[in-house]
Amino acid sequence: MSKRVTFQHSRRPSMSRVSGAVVAAGLGASMVFGAGAAFASGTTDTATTALAGAATADSVAKQASAQSKAAAKAKSDKADKKKAAKKKAASWEAPVDHYVLSATYGTGGDRWAHKHSGQDFAVPIGTKVEAAHTGRVVKAGPNGGGDGPAYGNAIVIKHANGKYSQYAHLSKIEVNVGDRVKTGDEIARSGNTGNSSGPHLHFEIRTTPNYGSAINPVTYLGSQHVHV
Structure with missing residues (x-):
């Protein structure tokens, strides 16, 4: 009696099925990683935008x-200049x-009919x-501005405190009667006009606008904190 030998074929998956599974798995991974990448990309863009906005805001604030400091300094400088000008x-x-x-x-000598009335x-x-x-x-004007030829070209200025200052032997006068002047304004150029032994400025402080009322100009300037 012959024996029937039966061969059982092993059930192996077909290549098409394997390929399909691999493709499906690949698509799933792509979808997962793609979503993650998209999420990561969205997060990065948001952070970058936020950082850029913060940097811009910081720049604008600075x-x-x-500008505020510059404006404050300019205002302070202007106030200081105004104060300095007022003080001057x-x-x-x-x-x-x-x-x-x-x-x-007060010096005596042949050059003066009386003692010297100012500081040279x-x-x-x-x-x-x-x-x-x-x-x-x-x-x-000339003739001492009316005080006599000995002074040559001269100027007299009246001050608010009742004192007068006089400038004589000038080569050039640059102001007119009635002009308002401030401390430090140029009013003339020195010279050697009138009764003068050499180039110099004769300077007086007076209690009236006229000759004969002079006081010691150096002492007076000293009382005003000016030391010559």
Whole structure:
């Protein structure tokens, strides 16, 4: 009796099924990773936008702060300049710079009919002469502005405190009677006109606009915190 041998074929999956599974798995992974990438990308864009906005806001704030500080400084500088100008206008100063003191107040000699009535500042002809204090010009011209030929070209300025300053032997007068001047304003150029032994500025402080009322100008300037 013959034996029947039966062969059982193993049930292996077909290649088409395997390929389909792989493709499906691949698609699933792609979908998962794609979603993650999209999510990550969205997160990055949001963060970047937020950081850019913060940086812009910070830049604007810094610029605004800088502008505010600049405006405050400009306002402060303007106030300081105004204050300095006001202080200068209220102060006194020497009528010339870079001088040598020569004949002093009260000096006697052949050059004066009486004792010397002012302080002489030896300076070259053409030196700038400035108003020693704020005031109004009450005399200006040759013949001492009316005080006599000995003074040559001269100017007298009236000040608010009742004092007068006089500038003589000038080569050039740059103001007119009635002009308002401030401390430090240029009013003339020094010279050697009138009864003068050499180039210099003759300077007086008076209690009236006229000759004969002079007081010691150096002492007076000292009382106004100006030391010559």
